[in-house]
Amino acid sequence: MNKILVPFDFSEQAQHALDLSTNLSSKLDNVEITVLHVIEIPSTAGMNTMGGGEMVPDYENQIFFIELMDRRKAQFKEMESKYSGNNYSFRTKLVLGNAFKSISSAILEEDPDLVVMGSKGSSGMEEVLIGSNTEKVVRTAHCPVVTVKTATDPATIKKIVFASDFREDQDELANQLIALQKLFDADLYLVIINTPGSFETTRESAVRIKRFVNKYAIVGAVAEIYNSYSEEAGIVEFAGDIDADMIAMATHGRTGLAHLFTGSIAEDVVNHAKRPVWTFKTK
Structure with a gap:
């Protein structure tokens, strides 16, 4: 096993997935861990329409995304420092887009040997209608996927x-x-x-x-x-x-x-x- 991809949304479950990946990699040789975070862009993040169809900038959303990007970049920089100096390599990747599509693209591009994901599970109508991004990745990934909900x-x-x-x-x-x-x-x-x-x-x-x-x-x-x-x-x-x-x-x-x-x-x-x-x- 040489490459592990960890989709990371800064949740407790994602941290459990990362901990499992780093602990596992520390027992192996020459493993590269890539931590992927996707910032999803809602449809209102660009322009809003006013009377007559005129398009005007949605400054509130633009400021929110600038601040969010800066915060995530700072968090990733801290993470890279925290996990440096181990016998595995550690890198981060920040992208904008749809979470499932971005994770799927990363799996194709990175071609990992394993994907490790946190999962919260879903229930009721959410489970029936859409499921979770984790379930969709499990369904479509060409490589093995391990999902975790608790510290492992x-x-x-x-x-x-x-x-x-x-x-x-x-x-x-x-x-x-x-x-x-x-x-x-x-x-x-x-x-x-x-x-x-x-x-x-x-x-x-x-x-x-x-x-x-x-x-x-x-x-x-x-x-x-x-x-x-x-x-x-x-x-x-x-x-x-x-x-x-x-x-x-x-x-x-x-x-x-x-x-x-x-x-x-x-x-x-x-x-x-x-x-x-x-x-x-x-x-």
């Missing part, structure tokens, strides 16, 4: 739940999962969530997990079958029951109508889980 010390991540149906061969996914296990020196709990809508016997589920373990020579793994009313709830519940330190999942990254009708289990888990969630994009 990478040294304490020793139990990782990997939830899947284990029906398809996923060589790249298995390689990333093995690398994740080695990164944290953790035990893997490979779990299939058995729901009323897709019920199968324990024997059938166990055979698929065993095949996955043998095919990819995974060590330090425990096979589990967990019953719940939904896959999303089951993953979160199982992780809580065994007091897991992290959840790992694959996401198909569906967008548009496909995402509207099928949704994403990974995004739902990211939204509702209290513990860190590491997602891998699959084809």
Whole structure:
């Protein structure tokens, strides 16, 4: 792992994401951390219309953005000084624009090995209609994304739940999962969530997990079958029951109508889980 991108909005959750990134990077060699902050520009930040369609400058918003830019630049300068002198490199990036689009562009430009993001979660109509920027990044990023909501010390991540149906061969996914296990020196709990809508016997589920373990020579793994009313709830519940330190999942990254009708289990888990969630994009 050489490059980590940390979208940063100066929230408590963003600081948790940055702390996880720096603590993890201090145990590795030659890691570059890029902290990205996006200042979103509302439609009223430019000109306002008066009677007759005349355009006049919105000086109040202009002054606000000048002050905000200066404040963020000063905060980034302090941050660069605070994190200098470590065995990883640290840089900041300040851009204007839409948060999700700017983060997506940065992922394409920077080509990081990992994105680490803070997440507040969402609920009610916000979750149904728009979700969060974090969920959108999880859905679209071509690289792994880890989301955090609370302070997380990478040294304490020793139990990782990997939830899947284990029906398809996923060589790249298995390689990333093995690398994740080695990164944290953790035990893997490979779990299939058995729901009323897709019920199968324990024997059938166990055979698929065993095949996955043998095919990819995974060590330090425990096979589990967990019953719940939904896959999303089951993953979160199982992780809580065994007091897991992290959840790992694959996401198909569906967008548009496909995402509207099928949704994403990974995004739902990211939204509702209290513990860190590491997602891998699959084809």
